[in-house]
Amino acid sequence: MREKTKIWKQMIQTSRWQTRLSALVMGSGQFLYGCRIKGLLYLAVEICTIGYFAMRGMGDIRGFFTLGTQTADPWTNTPGDNSVVMLLMGLLAWLILAGFVALYIANLKDAYRLQQIVDRGERPERFIDAMKRLLDQKFYALALALPVVGVCVFSILPIVFMILIAFTNYGGSIVPPALVDWVGLENFEKIITLSQFAPTFFKILSWNIVWAVLATTINYFAGLGLALLLNKDCVKGKAIWRAFPILAYAIPGFITLLAFKFMFSYGGPINQMIRDAGGVAIGFLDLDAKWTARWIGLLVNCWISVPSIMLLATGHLSNRDMSIYEAARIDGATKFQQFRRLTMPYMIFTTTPVILGQFVGNFNNFGIFYFLRGGMYMDGYFLASDTDLLINWLYNLSIDNNYYCIGAAISLIIFIITSIISLTVYVRSSAYREEDTFQ
């Protein structure tokens, strides 16, 4: 930082008037030092940006703060402000401004660099040569430019938009044409402090963490176990056995879930068999079935997720160095010792990012309990049931009940939790610390 400040100070002290002119008119320094096309391009950027801000950018930034002042009335044909659109356009204006600032700084640095080249008595690089260099030595920058713009517009913008919604009162009866307002941290305060809200949040959060850990562990070891089993030489017809889990994987998840819901319902085949055998039907997924329903959820999730883990593990297992196992065998290691000391460390090392991905996916697994056990609010829960995960609660709040701002606040909390857990585990894992070991 100190170094950068020093460089900027030096630039200000030693720059000539041509370079300083670039601070006012972008590209002028480049133009005067002989790089005319580059200078004109910088100038075009400045003109376009000023034009954009004069025509709508300033209004969008103002709208970003006010979120509208005039309420629309479709009945009287009164045009009004759409707060959500204003928030989005305001955000876009900030992004454009950030892009412009980045280009402005690049313009100043480039002008100073050209000044130094000219001062050394050298000839500045021609535009055509710069282009060639961009296509050759800096091709990565050129190739990544478009995806970076795409990521900004289609990924960063919606994420930031969602984060900002968490700080507004958007939702409930406040949807366009009604005007939305900024409310600061009020939504987070509600989650933590409201008597109906806070207990539900903490109950669901704790179940969500238990679920994510259990689901990831069960899925991972079931998938690995299946892969090891099908990897054994004594198993005949491996291709056929491997095809069965893949069939389960190929069927769309929600169809599988609805099928399981039917199977475990009172009128489903499992209860039919119990009744036919003289027993009493079991409410596997009903109101009283808290832990039964949770275990069924875990097993159904296992059914859906195991095939992908099995396929992944099969691939990794085939890459093992079998001479290590040979050596272990000679040293007298049992099968279990070989698994614990050789297979597991290797698999954990190679699949840590996948396990983290599974963990985050399970943490945000919306479908399982939505399809298996949706449509119930339990005593002691606010608009949720005892099997709902945070993502299901978020759906109940934001889609079923229109509380978008609260939904966004919960999304942000989920994001923070999963990010912290994922980053912490990943940074501490051998896959990160000993990246080159197995290469």
Added chain:
Amino acid sequence: MKKVIVTMLAASMALGLLAGCKENTEEVSTNDTPSSEVAGDAVTNQIFTGELEENVTIQVLENDTAISKGYFQELIDAFNKEYAQYGITAVDANMDQYLDLANDGPYGYGPDVLYQANDVIMKYSEGKHIYPLPVEQLDCYDQVPEDAWKAYLTDIDGVAYTCGVPVNIQAPMLYYRKDLLPEDWESTWDKDGNQVPDMVESWNDLYAFSLARHEEDGSKYGYMKAMNDMYFASGFLFSYGAYIFGNGNTDTTDIGFAAGEAEKGAHVLQQLASAMNEDCIDDTITTNAYSRIADGTYFATMSTPDMYSTFIEELTKVYEAEGLSTEEAETKAKENLVMTGLPKLPESGDLTEENPTLKEMVAMGGMNGYAVSAYTKAPNACLAFVDFATSYEMEMKRSQMLGIAPARGDVAAEAGDVSSILFARLKNNDIVLMPSVEAVSQIWVPGQTFFIDLAKDAFRLEDERKYKDLDAMKQGLNEMCQQIYDGIHTLQ
């Protein structure tokens, strides 16, 4: 010709607006109209100018059954032919029934005309997402009862607007198989000798018959209905003094599912559940009732009039499988499947009471109808479509093809008993129309949860039961009301 009529209508509206310019002597008659009504008319007249937009396509969101049974295609074909001269074309909006006009409409997505239940339509009126309509101009206006129009009335800034046009009334009806009655029912199940089986006249008898039928054959049941369905179950509470929202279903701070002696209704439901099996706890019966009624496993169930054709279809299939021709099978199905009003309830709330004093059952109902999106580019063409779709001919066709209970009096008079039963019940306040406020969306899941718990209770072991007496049921209802209240107000 239509343009001439439209011009005349527009001219008459303009003259109406000029009424205020008349001399003082005539002002008395002008002042007879409430100022709020004049303000409302001014708004609707500004939107619906009477001048048809030409060469436009209007997207219509219709009911799934109307689409699958072919009625909707006939409707738009007839309309498009009639309005071809103006280049107005109606098409299927091809959108999900559960659209979100409030969120999608402002961005140009959504239908121009929508057919929905009154509670769905009216939740859009609060945010002005649908237009207020000049309903007096419509052909059906005089034919539709005042109570039906009320379902679409809204008050915005002190001005009353009508935001929908009633098409048909929806309320629970009892469906039963006449041929499954005991052979000697006239001597054993017709105490009053009125040639109507007792078990479709009183819940006490239907309960007793259900127990007897199941006892005779363990695989057969009497009355079967999913208990988790708030729409059908809440009627039992209303019959004993419960209501949805206070102040005529407008005060959402007053949740009334536990009001009066609502616990008696809960007790009736619990007793009915005990005469069924555990299938009544979840959606099982909702999905299999059509086939189970058809194969004779169930004797009776409760459903809405628009499902009549589905019941008939299933029963026809069974008869066809038995060797009858399609025509014979359909005739026999229509003969044996009876759709009738709901049985009466005991005042005591006890289905085991002998010789009970009976009272009419109150049920939750809805008024399905058309509304015009406030985001349409062609409001006048949309109004023309609504006018056409609610004409005598089209409602008659709808009634014949879908078996619905039409809102138009002239169609209802010809449509048969169902409509007259429903309108009589509406008039006697035996049908509680779903509230026309957005908050009604919060009642379903808490209600469903309570009714699941109540039904489950009938199958719990004695010492595990949660609702052992009326007080416990009252407590459960109060908790459900609290959940609804929290859902509506906590985050507002």
